[in-house]
Amino acid sequence: MNPMTTAPTEPALQHAAAEPGTLGVLLWVILPYVVLVLFIGGHVWRYRYDKFGWTTRSSQLYESRLLRIGSPLFHFGILVVLIGHIGGLLIPHSWTEALGITEHTYHVTAVVLGTIAGVSTLGGLAILIYRRRTVGPVFSATTRNDKLMYVMLTLALVLGLAATVAANFIGGGYDYRTTISPWFRSIFYLRPDPGLMTGVPLLFQLHALSALALFAIWPFTRLVHMLTAPLGYLTRPYIVYRSRDTQLGTRAPRRGWERVR
Amino acid sequence: MKVMAQMAMVMNLDKCIGCHTCSVTCKQAWTNRSGVEYVWFNNVETRPGQGYPRRYEDQETWKGGWELNKRGRLTLKAGGRFKKLITIFSNPKLPSLDDYYQPWTYDYETLTNAPLQEHTPVARPKSLITGKDMKITWSANWDDNLGGAPEHGDKDVLLAEISEKVKFEFEQTFMFYLPRICEHCLNPSCAASCPSGAIYKRSEDGIVLVDQDRCRGWRMCVTGCPYKKVYFNHRTGKAEKCTFCFPRVEVGLPTVCAETCVGRLRYIGLVLYDADRVLEAASVPDDTELYEAQRSILLDPNDPGVMAAAESDGIPRDWIEAAQRSPVHALINTYKVALPLHPEYRTMPMVWYIPPLSPVVDAVSGTGHDAEDRNNLFAAIDAMRIPVEYLAELFTAGDPVPVDSVLRRLAAMRSYMRDINFGREPDASIPAAVGMSEEEMYEMYRLLALAKYDERYVIPPAHAEKAHGLEELATECSLDYEGGPGMGGSGPFGEASGGASPVAVENFRMLHARQTGDSVTDPADKASRVNLLNWDGKSTPKGLFPDRPGGEGGPPAELMDGTDPNAESEPKP
Numbered sequence: 001m002n003p004m005t006t007a008p009t010e011p012a013l014q015h016a017a018a019e020p021g022t023l024g025v026l027l028w029v030i031l032p033y034v035v036l037v038l039f040i041g042g043h044v045w046r047y048r049y050d051k052f053g054w055t056t057r058s059s060q061l062y063e064s065r066l067l068r069i070g071s072p073l074f075h076f077g078i079l080v081v082l083i084g085h086i087g088g089l090l091i092p093h094s095w096t097e098a099l100g101i102t103e104h105t106y107h108v109t110a111v112v113l114g115t116i117a118g119v120s121t122l123g124g125l126a127i128l129i130y131r132r133r134t135v136g137p138v139f140s141a142t143t144r145n146d147k148l149m150y151v152m153l154t155l156a157l158v159l160g161l162a163a164t165v166a167a168n169f170i171g172g173g174y175d176y177r178t179t180i181s182p183w184f185r186s187i188f189y190l191r192p193d194p195g196l197m198t199g200v201p202l203l204f205q206l207h208a209l210s211a212l213a214l215f216a217i218w219p220f221t222r223l224v225h226m227l228t229a230p231l232g233y234l235t236r237p238y239i240v241y242r243s244r245d246t247q248l249g250t251r252a253p254r255r256g257w258e259r260v261r
Numbered sequence: 262m263k264v265m266a267q268m269a270m271v272m273n274l275d276k277c278i279g280c281h282t283c284s285v286t287c288k289q290a291w292t293n294r295s296g297v298e299y300v301w302f303n304n305v306e307t308r309p310g311q312g313y314p315r316r317y318e319d320q321e322t323w324k325g326g327w328e329l330n331k332r333g334r335l336t337l338k339a340g341g342r343f344k345k346l347i348t349i350f351s352n353p354k355l356p357s358l359d360d361y362y363q364p365w366t367y368d369y370e371t372l373t374n375a376p377l378q379e380h381t382p383v384a385r386p387k388s389l390i391t392g393k394d395m396k397i398t399w400s401a402n403w404d405d406n407l408g409g410a411p412e413h414g415d416k417d418v419l420l421a422e423i424s425e426k427v428k429f430e431f432e433q434t435f436m437f438y439l440p441r442i443c444e445h446c447l448n449p450s451c452a453a454s455c456p457s458g459a460i461y462k463r464s465e466d467g468i469v470l471v472d473q474d475r476c477r478g479w480r481m482c483v484t485g486c487p488y489k490k491v492y493f494n495h496r497t498g499k500a501e502k503c504t505f506c507f508p509r510v511e512v513g514l515p516t517v518c519a520e521t522c523v524g525r526l527r528y529i530g531l532v533l534y535d536a537d538r539v540l541e542a543a544s545v546p547d548d549t550e551l552y553e554a555q556r557s558i559l560l561d562p563n564d565p566g567v568m569a570a571a572e573s574d575g576i577p578r579d580w581i582e583a584a585q586r587s588p589v590h591a592l593i594n595t596y597k598v599a600l601p602l603h604p605e606y607r608t609m610p611m612v613w614y615i616p617p618l619s620p621v622v623d624a625v626s627g628t629g630h631d632a633e634d635r636n637n638l639f640a641a642i643d644a645m646r647i648p649v650e651y652l653a654e655l656f657t658a659g660d661p662v663p664v665d666s667v668l669r670r671l672a673a674m675r676s677y678m679r680d681i682n683f684g685r686e687p688d689a690s691i692p693a694a695v696g697m698s699e700e701e702m703y704e705m706y707r708l709l710a711l712a713k714y715d716e717r718y719v720i721p722p723a724h725a726e727k728a729h730g731l732e733e734l735a736t737e738c739s740l741d742y743e744g745g746p747g748m749g750g751s752g753p754f755g756e757a758s759g760g761a762s763p764v765a766v767e768n769f770r771m772l773h774a775r776q777t778g779d780s781v782t783d784p785a786d787k788a789s790r791v792n793l794l795n796w797d798g799k800s801t802p803k804g805l806f807p808d809r810p811g812g813e814g815g816p817p818a819e820l821m822d823g824t825d826p827n828a829e830s831e832p833k834p
Contacts, residue, residue, distance in 0.1 A: 230456030
């Protein structure tokens with residue numbers, strides 16, 4: 001099942017529309033749907049089961065000198081990366097063309113922004129991992145779950161950056177908007193087309209697979225804090241008033257035993 | 262007018278002897294857990310002193326509370342919503358653990374299992390954060406009783422505001438104690454700072470709470486609170502704060518700190534306030550007007566108009582009656598002897614203080630003069646500018662007039678009551694000199710000196726009398742819930758993750774964990790720690806006694822397993 005050994009070889013790249021084969025269907029049809037179920041179902045389950053554990057688990061109290069540099073570097077970087085992926089994967093080629101953005105302009109913008117964001121994200125992550133390993137209290141507050149998450153996150157980031165750099169600075173550029181992006185969208189149309197992915201360069205394939213793996217473990221790690229980014233803060237009133245819980249204790253009262261108002 | 266009820270507290274600082282019983286009982290009740298080792302919901306500071314965390318009053322550094330912007334509108338001092346979200350990845354104004362202190366325990370195990378050696382083994386301090394040996398350099402009350410004042414005294418933030426130099430020399434200085442809990446403000450800046458909206462003010466009794474299920478650990482509340490009374494639990498990644506012991510208050514009991522106060526200096530009661538005027542009162546331009554502005558939004562519960570409005574706003578009848586009997590309302594608005602702590606933070610704090618007369622009394626009696634004579638005391642209040650100015654920095658944003666007036670009332674009461682106690686004719690001119698009638702003065706004396714439990718704590722129970730829902734009652738099996746009592750420990754996402762378990766089960770598990778824990782300093786596993794403060798003397802935590810050769814550890818069986826007929830059932834004092 002290791003994609004390294006079974007990935008298409010160079011000659012296979014020439015026939016982009018080749019038959020996907022069993023492995024192709026497994027990797028580019030079945031796996032994405034499994035991950036999708038895990039990602040959505042996992043979040044729902046986690047939110048119902050573990051609201052109390054749904055937190056950033058900040059370690060700023062232990063150490064703030066390195067965090068002050070590393071954390072914003074990583075987070076702002078990854079936000080730009082996220083926006084870039086939305087632009088690249090979700091927005092079809094024809095839409096940007098209709099806006100008058102030429103392929104060249106799009107490509108240059110994407111590569112420049114993507115590389116800057118990718119490098120700062122990776123740099124921030126490197127600082128954060130260094131901090132996590134060397135600062136005693138931070139390290140002792142690191143769970144095995146965290147370590148797995150860091151491995152998967154770093155893998156996806158490194159492969160993504162490597163694919164971009166390899167395609168654009170070593171190769172002559174790769175137009176993923178004709179292969180990967182339609183495949184990605186096809187999953188959500190419920191008409192998955194694994195054939196689009198067979199001819200994609202190996203690094204891009206590995207990046208996609210590592211991202212799928214990251215999404216699969218996402219709801220079960222501290223990454224869940226992303227889904228509750230506090231954007232509501234911009235609009236809510238400053239002071240929140242709440243009535244005391246009508247329910248006493250941690251269990252809902254049985255039918256017929258509810259409080260009388 | 263929108264009438265709301267607020268559970269509030271007044272502390273009479275003249276009676277505080279700085280025994281820290283409130284702090285210790287509070288800690289035992291609420292923050293006796295890993296992750297909050299450094300947290301004191303209630304702490305007692307010696308003033309002058311730096312406080313806890315160190316120099317928390319320096320808002321130019323910590324940016325807590327509210328301020329008026331250039332247009333005269335109330336804004337968070339640490340920046341508005343947008344700035345909060347921009348700096349959310351690394352809060353630039355979060356106190357570090359060193360600003361509080363590194364919590365520690367001692368390696369007691371060495372005392373019992375050290376090999377025979379020339380020197381007596383010592384219990385080294387171990388950091389509860391790193392688990393390593395540490396040097397103790399500070400704690401929550403390291404400058405207790407002005408300890409280290411010659412070196413650290415000038416670090417008191419308020420002293421910088423005072424015109425005269427305070428001398429930290431014996432017999433030339435003054436000191437008093439300041440117990441502090443969360444202020445449960447009418448305009449809480451911690452709640453306003455919370456990006457998740459997890460901190461809320463209860464509309465029934467005004468208690469400010471953190472919803473632990475909605476807190477995401479963004480840490481902005483710690484910065485937002487100018488009193489630094491919201492703390493970050495570094496194990497669970499959630500903010501925690503004083504809860505005004507709401508489970509007790511809801512059933513009519515006073516808070517743990519008030520219940521256990523040996524000086525009986527705390528008063529708890531309701532005040533009614535006009536919620537529509539809070540913002541207006543918090544926005545008055547001059548800092549020194551804030552005390553009066555805050556007093557003015559507190560409503561008179563005996564006013565028929567207020568009573569009618571309160572009832573129409575859904576405040577129960579017995580709550581209005583409790584507000585009428587409230588000692589807090591009497592001390593704040595009838596006798597006008599209680600003052601708010603740092604009104605200049607514009608949060609409208611609701612734990613008020615009667616400033617101490619003792620620095621003045623001590624100084625007068627120190628000179629050999631009669632310290633209960635009205636004229637001596639009044640003259641001393643006029644002459645002793647340093648204590649008065651210092652108190653004014655604490656309670657009235659630097660305006661000495663209200664502090665003067667309170668101290669004069671207290672001095673007058675002292676002098677008026679002496680005549681009565683000596684069986685002499687009471688002098689009506691004494692209360693008149695401070696604008697009070699003789700009856701008022703005697704009633705104030707009764708409240709300050711004689712008030713019994715039910716007069717000091719006028720707490721109407723919450724309208725939730727529903728015994729069946731309470732955890733501890735045996736109307737149904739209290740272990741009957743999803744997952745069952747056998748679960749124990751934490752979920753897969755780190756400490757304390759997973760669904761909530763009933764309080765009774767949680768207490769049972771914690772007690773079990775405490776009694777069977779075996780290592781001294783391993784913050785990675787809270788279940789394996791022996792805290793001697795928690796040990797009730799009856800159980801046998803592993804690690805408390807040295808391993809028996811060949812045995813499994815633990816104390817000699819004949820001593821501790823309960824089979825020895827001569828064994829003590831209670832530890833000797």
